[in-house]
Amino acid sequence: MVKTNVFVAGSALLVAAWAIAATPAAAADALTPAQKSAVEGIVRDYIMKNPETLIDALRGYEDKQHAAAQEEAKKAIAANRSALEQDAGAPVAGNPKGDVTVIEFFDYHCPYCKKVVPTVQELLKTDTNVRWVFKELPILGPDSVTASQAALAVWKIAPDKYLPFHVAMMETRGTFTEARILETAKKSGIDPGKLKTAMSDPAIKAQIERNHELAGTLQINGTPAFIIGGELVPGAADLATLRDMIESAGRLRRCGASKAKAIRGLRRRCSAVAVDRPAIPINFPLPICPGQAPHSNVIKTLNTKLRRAVCVRGYFPTDEAPLKLLFLVSNWAATAQKMGDGQGSTRLPVRRLCHRSIIRRPAHKNSDSLLSLGAACRGMPLLSGSPRRRPVRCHCSG
Structure with missing residues (x-):
């Protein structure tokens, strides 16, 4: 009870201070003593009738402050690793x-x-x-x-x-x-x-x-x-909290190491492919990382369109953006298969890729990510269906 009273009192002071600060200086000076008293009365009455609103607002502010402090702590930890x-x-x-x-x-x-x-x-x-x-x-x-x-x-x-x-x-x-x-x-x-x-x-x-x-x-x-x-x-x-955090950190660390290894393998094995070839089938298995389960629309779209999509430059790209494109789509596709068959780890051949065939106007929570895939692939020649000529095969298993 004492804590709540202090909270309400603090809320009242904050609202009153905000009301005064938000009033333009010229307008505040123009108010008569009676008008100022009336404003103060309105603020006081509102606080007395709706204390829970102010308590919720202050709690929300505290939550934001806590989140900001945690973010600063993360940055400091990374800088002093x-x-x-x-x-x-x-x-x-x-x-x-x-x-x-x-x-x-x-x-x-x-x-x-x-x-x-x-x-x-x-x-x-x-x-x-x-x-x-x-x-x-x-x-x-x-x-x-x-x-x-x-x-x-x-x-x-x-x-x-x-x-x-x-x-x-x-x-x-x-x-x-x-x-x-x-x-x-x-x-x-x-x-x-x-x-x-x-x-x-x-x-x-x-x-x-x-x-x-x-x-x-x-x-x-x-x-x-x-x-x-x-x-x-x-x-x-407690034990459960520490154990959960250790297991989560372990999964992220192992997954990050596997990603880096896979991308190094792609660069090493595919960078010398001739530039006049139409497409390169890729076999790119990746582990499923925590927090990357896609929206159901992405699963459906990938299952129906991924294998008949074609995104070519005539060679496997060695610059960073297309590598990220290939990696992200491969990871989402593997996640989709995992969620479909219930298996722990999965290998999904990612054959031909193009953002225009993957999805046109995404209307779900992964829109920004998929649009960034499109930006990575933009400007590449588009071929629909399977290419008539036999492409160079670059089987990159990571």
């Missing part, structure tokens, strides 16, 4: 060559960080394709800094002991004094004397400073915080 994933000073667990890298920012005194340790252990145990990067971010006082220095020192002198030591530290309750840290290290099979010496290494202090600077750049203000597939996940996320 190397520092996040390839920092030699950051401890790493799991598969060093895993498909997905998870970055975790944490503090050893953070109760929520301790809460997610079983989740992290379960993910590392059950997912052999995940690579976990630990970013020490001591934000809860000098004792947290000491604990982080000890953990980074363990990574330096005995990297194979880091994860057991990390888990032991997280399972320990109370404040981490140096004596308590050294005792935990001894129980984890680490020489306390070597650890104490390594903790004073200036490189460890520099590592912690870099982590703080990186967290500031990414606007990470608390722990724990995870970065998965370019997405920032603040707070103690």
